[in-house]
Amino acid sequence: MKSTYTLPDETGHFGIFGGRFVPETLMKAVMELESAYREAKADPEFQKQFQDLLKEYVGRETPLYYAENLTKYAGGAHIYLKREDLNHTGAHKINNAIGQALLAVRMGKRKVVAETGAGQHGVATATVCALLNLECIVFMGEEDIKRQALNVFRMELLGAKVVSVTSGSATLKDAVNEALRYWVANVDDTHYLLGSVMGPHPFPMIVRDFQSVIGKETREQFLGRNEKLPDAVVACIGGGSNAMGMFYPFIKDEQVRLYGVEAAGQGIQTPFHAASLTKGKPGVLHGALMYLLQDEDGQIQEAHSISAGLDYPGVGPEHSYLKDSGRAQYHSITDQEALDAFQLLSKLEGIIPALESAHAVAFAIKLAAEMEPGQNLVVCLSGRGDKDVDAVKTRLQGGVTNE
Amino acid sequence: MNRITQAFRRLTETNGKAFIPYIMAGDGGLSCLVERLQLLERLDATAVEVGVPFSDPVADGPTIQQAGIRALKDGTSLNDILVELTKAKANLHIPIILMTYLNPIYSYGINRFVEAAQTAGIDGCIIPDLPIEEEEIIAPQLAEAGIELIRLVTPTTPIKRVEEISNRGNGFLYTVTVKGITGARGEFDGGLSTFLSSVKQVSPIPVVAGFGISNNEQIAEMTKYCDGVVVGSKIVDLLSKNRLEELEDFMSAYKKSSANI
Numbered sequence A: 001m002k003s004t005y006t007l008p009d010e011t012g013h014f015g016i017f018g019g020r021f022v023p024e025t026l027m028k029a030v031m032e033l034e035s036a037y038r039e040a041k042a043d044p045e046f047q048k049q050f051q052d053l054l055k056e057y058v059g060r061e062t063p064l065y066y067a068e069n070l071t072k073y074a075g076g077a078h079i080y081l082k083r084e085d086l087n088h089t090g091a092h093k094i095n096n097a098i099g100q101a102l103l104a105v106r107m108g109k110r111k112v113v114a115e116t117g118a119g120q121h122g123v124a125t126a127t128v129c130a131l132l133n134l135e136c137i138v139f140m141g142e143e144d145i146k147r148q149a150l151n152v153f154r155m156e157l158l159g160a161k162v163v164s165v166t167s168g169s170a171t172l173k174d175a176v177n178e179a180l181r182y183w184v185a186n187v188d189d190t191h192y193l194l195g196s197v198m199g200p201h202p203f204p205m206i207v208r209d210f211q212s213v214i215g216k217e218t219r220e221q222f223l224g225r226n227e228k229l230p231d232a233v234v235a236c237i238g239g240g241s242n243a244m245g246m247f248y249p250f251i252k253d254e255q256v257r258l259y260g261v262e263a264a265g266q267g268i269q270t271p272f273h274a275a276s277l278t279k280g281k282p283g284v285l286h287g288a289l290m291y292l293l294q295d296e297d298g299q300i301q302e303a304h305s306i307s308a309g310l311d312y313p314g315v316g317p318e319h320s321y322l323k324d325s326g327r328a329q330y331h332s333i334t335d336q337e338a339l340d341a342f343q344l345l346s347k348l349e350g351i352i353p354a355l356e357s358a359h360a361v362a363f364a365i366k367l368a369a370e371m372e373p374g375q376n377l378v379v380c381l382s383g384r385g386d387k388d389v390d391a392v393k394t395r396l397q398g399g400v401t402n403e
Numbered sequence B: 001m002n003r004i005t006q007a008f009r010r011l012t013e014t015n016g017k018a019f020i021p022y023i024m025a026g027d028g029g030l031s032c033l034v035e036r037l038q039l040l041e042r043l044d045a046t047a048v049e050v051g052v053p054f055s056d057p058v059a060d061g062p063t064i065q066q067a068g069i070r071a072l073k074d075g076t077s078l079n080d081i082l083v084e085l086t087k088a089k090a091n092l093h094i095p096i097i098l099m100t101y102l103n104p105i106y107s108y109g110i111n112r113f114v115e116a117a118q119t120a121g122i123d124g125c126i127i128p129d130l131p132i133e134e135e136e137i138i139a140p141q142l143a144e145a146g147i148e149l150i151r152l153v154t155p156t157t158p159i160k161r162v163e164e165i166s167n168r169g170n171g172f173l174y175t176v177t178v179k180g181i182t183g184a185r186g187e188f189d190g191g192l193s194t195f196l197s198s199v200k201q202v203s204p205i206p207v208v209a210g211f212g213i214s215n216n217e218q219i220a221e222m223t224k225y226c227d228g229v230v231v232g233s234k235i236v237d238l239l240s241k242n243r244l245e246e247l248e249d250f251m252s253a254y255k256k257s258s259a260n261i
């Protein structure tokens, strides 16, 4: 069964979602970015540069691994893992960082600004800036700097300047605010290298396209091996970039079910979660109309999750659209369930997942159990857990790491 | 006729320039909002921009961010502000322009907001995260209610676009003087006078400069090229420190110099 899917529309909307809700100062920049991207996309030279770096520098393609032990444990559908954890810098974030940095160079911009929560996107951006000799400045919430000290050091080692953000809740959402303010003031020579499928058009489209290498490879690898498509794909959702990268090449294959997994934190019945699609309502933040955690007066609420990479009160506009259209389904996994899956995957498969990815694994185990033994599902293992072992150790020993 | 347009008509007749202070509603408690509006009316402000506090004000610098945080801590909501303005409507004659990010209005409900704003006697709206590409979401309803949508242009706006934007509105064209966020500045870019002049040349509506303006020298310089100024962070700062005499001196000095232009 095939359907047509051509979003975003010309004005950058996915149904009611998306758009360009930015101060006028940035309109010229986002319009220039859009035309530069459309040209680059059609330019074989640019595509070759991008593909070459993905292959030689990032180490693509990444394996599609059949997790036999995990499959036995779950007792249902076959579970495959798309190993984005094996990428250079340890997560999918580098796919997008490389694409956008090449775009910045093409646009003649030698300075790059980025936001980061866990530090994964910051590290990926700093890495690519080192490679391409770009000046790099990363905004990071004061709270996250404390939680992810090692990643701060990594970024500095790579030559980036990390700026502590103390405004608001001093986490990812405030780092985005500060990066946007910086971009407003330095828009002439600076590219904003946004880390997920959020922000004003064309960012959600650009990030999706650069990340869709995940789903494209998965689709080909799975077809090559099984001569059919998987029945379901599963990915965790922070802003939604690894999920969009996995989903997009499958959107037209209507028989493939798409599952996004949000962070339920301490539980979606408590105020301490990051389940924007499950518990939020549509609103406007950081340039886009999307599902948002907000109070009754439209003030944005803080998100909470054991994984800093899912700790964001919004979710990309395309996911907002896919939810309302019913094409994708969204569920949530608590801190505790993610921690259990983190340990389980380590013990069963010898793979320590990022805490973000552990959310997808936890949900996949439940889903597999409900599916038929002959069916197949693929989990996007978005990153490796090296960055999290310290926090998990503290937590398992009874300490409190997050709040 | 909308009170903003009337105010600019009067200025034209007297060769005066507009002075539009910005205040943050709820900073210092919502109970002093009307008092402050009346003070500014007495000091002969042309209109007042009333800021609605928002958790994530991306276009604002530290002074207005902090004022917003104080207002939110005090529990100020859009609804409270509208209620307060509605109550005081009969005692306020100065044009009121609500400055709010889109989400508080979106969450309130666009139609419900426009109706309540009309009831509250609001004359105009500035929505800094709503470029013309997205304004269909609220512009028709505002126009229907006789509330001016005040649009912004900036030094990065190409002149053809300035022309397009200025042709959409009636009240005035808010001309952002810097590439950057709000907040007092010591100096402005050398090209500012050229920029203001070129905006003035294409705009069929009054051109008002704003962002970063904090003293009378700057105002005198800018109003050579445009029809008035918005002063934000400076006013917010003086009010929050309760330096009312300084505020009066600032505004009366301006009035004197404006009368002499």
Ligand SMILES: Cc1ncc(COP(=O)(O)O)c(C=O)c1O
Pocket (backbone or CB within 6 Å): A091, A092, A093, A117, A118, A119, A120, A121, A195, A196, A197, A236, A237, A238, A239, A240, A241, A242, A243, A308, A309, A310, A354, A356, A357, A382, A383, A384
């Ligand atoms: C390993 C990993 N997975 C997932 C995410 C969440 O981001 P997104 O939803 O954009 O993929 C992050 C963010 O830092 C991450 O580091």
